[in-house]
Amino acid sequence: MRKLALSDEILLSVEKPARYIGNEVNSAKKDLKDIDIRFCMCFPDVYEIGMSHLGIQILYDMFNRRPDTYCERVYSPWPDLGNIMKEKNIPLFALESQDPVKDFDFLGITIQYEMCYTNILQILDLSQIPMLAKDRTIEDPIVIGGGPCSYNPEPIADFFDLFYIGEGEVVYDELLDLYKECKKKGMSRRDMLIEMAKIPSIYVPMLYDVKYKEDGTILSFTPNVEGIPSTVEKSIVMDTSKIGYPAHPIVPFIKATQDRVTLEIQRGCIRGCRFCQAGMLYRPTRERDVEELKAIAKEMIESTGHEEISLSSLSSSDYSHLKELIDFLIENFEKKGVNISLPSLRIDAFSLDIMSKVQDIRKSSLTFAPEAGTQRMRNVINKGLTEEIILEGAGMAFEGGWQKVKLYFMLGLPSETEDDIKGIPQLAEKIAERYYEIPKDQRNGKCNITISTSFFVPKPFTPFQWAPMCTKDEFLGRAKLVNDTMKEQLNKKSMKYNWHHADVTILEGILARGDRKIAKSLLRAYELGCVFDAWDEYFDVNKWNQAFAETGIDQDFYTTRVRNEDEIFPWDFISCGVTKRFLYNEFMRSKEEVVTPNCRAKCSGCGVLKYKGGVCVENKN
């Protein structure tokens, strides 16, 4: 039997010891004698969140296919254990072998949201790896960052040896082969990193210098050694049959947030919503072959024993073979007790028909994401959904027996007016009115409308990357206006309104468009005890404010400041294929309230045609 890194006594004293023991179904077991490279994959949040992430399962599977590599996993220890490890000086360990992370060749950290940045520092700290890349030696693992937040890696650049920009399937093999070669040659850590920086999509922060203007914006961003590129291009898989697929994903013992098989049906999104970062980063849209998906679905159910399958993509309704795929899943799995959980689909006759087959109508709810309350505002953000479509979909659903509706909106969008804000509860009111048009004897009591708003954070590589963000008071004032307006409405009793805390949004805004100067504030915040900032019960805005103040960071510079067209952004050295010119044009079109058609309707020349694939070449052959 494997020896565990933690004693029985510690494991029995912490919440959910299953988070720390590994041994799950389909987890990899390799003999260290047979391998050259030890790779530790990290999701810097609690186990149940990290285990729900498809990307790690894809990379884990991909690395372990290499006979010379053993990929293991590590997640953030929950604070109960985190404190014990710190106090007893127990080094953070990987789940599979239970060996210390610091003994690995690589520590790869996926960075899915800004609020995990202090967790990254905790991972390094507990692993007993120097927090700053410049302090590491050849004995330390090479710390790699990836995932959506690596598209603006600057606030955390000091903590990473390198970032992998883009989809993992493309250059990891090359990187690992190069590592083996460098190790054989006995190269220094710095020389090795210089060689790695020559691989496309690999960004080594310490090899680039940033100069600032007096006003704090960037003057120049240039490599400080010869032979490495000044622009880092994203990696992208253009042959979808080569998109990795973990047909035997790991099955956790404890219930993960997503306790099911996830089938990735496509990458990218054709819609072009102007607030959406994923919609720009993952262009062009690439669909997976439906026959292949059917086979993978079957294999995944058989290899995991999961009793639920769900589809993953940014906009499932746009997948061309959706009907065929769902019919297949229903036909093959429903009888076997496998539930089919549908992603948020566009509400129309087709999706209602499917939903009625796989869900209990009385219990399930319809989800609409209009994102904004008025048509004007929806034009600004380029969200194609119209009030007509929403009311028609809701009407059909109500007549089909549904009575629960969830509506998702954003508050604080660029150019938002009082009318736009009031439009949010007013749209809910119209939906309620539509429900009560159904004769009393044919409907099932009250309808139940939940309005949720999130506060808008401008993200890099979106047309709104130039836009100023609201202040905390502005955000809360807008939420109050939604609430007050709703309470004056006739059908207020059929509605419920949820909104978020504004403090965490401000922090997200600072980190999302931050530069290298932020790193010292992050370090200070961690020293002050900030960790698990994504969790309400741990987020402490006072400590963060203290950290920014002590490190001389003006928060407004990153959030409410108006940015000029020609400003050099911290992330401009990265190319995600979509050009800055396109993004700026889209920003201008948003000001004119002009809608840009989706990629299938008309090419808008965003720049990703250069990859010569996906939706850009559909029906063109």
Place this chain on the structure above:
Amino acid sequence: MKIRIKFSKHGCMKFIGHLDIMRYFQKAHIRAGLDMAYSEGFNPHQIMSFAAPLGVGLTSDGEYLDINVKSTESSKVSIEKLNKVMVEGMHILEYKKLPDDAKKSMSLVSAADYYVYPKSQEHGLSNQLTEQISSFLNQDEILVTKKTKKSEKTMDIKPYIYDFSIKNYSSCQEEVENLPAYFLSLATGSETNIKPELVLKAFYEFIGEEFQEAWFQIHRQEVYTTSDGKFVTLGSLGEDIE
């Protein structure tokens, strides 16, 4: 068709709680390709029940799980198929068909055997314990305070201790050989449920020491029901499928 499965739980699997073990088996049945029977309704689920939930931290060689299947292969083949999809630390020992009118195992449980052994040599059991155990058992009554969610109550547990002695324990999974251990046979089930640590706490108090739970590993060896006034294993109520 009702099936009773007997399994063991060792190593790091002792940290997986009862409800998660249930989820683990739901998935294992599918991976093994068993022809499971499902409940009716919008969210059909497998029909299954456990005999006596095992606490987190305990290992066992005598866990029972009842399932319903639509059809089945032989016991031998089914055991092989299930063992192929088990993780390290979980092992299927029996797969038996129950009579159609068999009661749920949970309602049948009447007793269980436990070994309680020291996790390290420095806490090994001393030679004088055998004598101390017999004077402990020779008391007229053994009073303990049982805490429930609402109240505390004092009860005499003597009638519910069917055996308490020192026996040697061996387990290849736990890498233990001929280790002197406490052996306890105790009333178990929904009516009276006596946990081994409760008895040992009373015993250590009796000899004027404190029971250090963290030094010991508690292992369940077998679970019994009563048939014609005798204890028989839960598994013996089923028959092997040829």
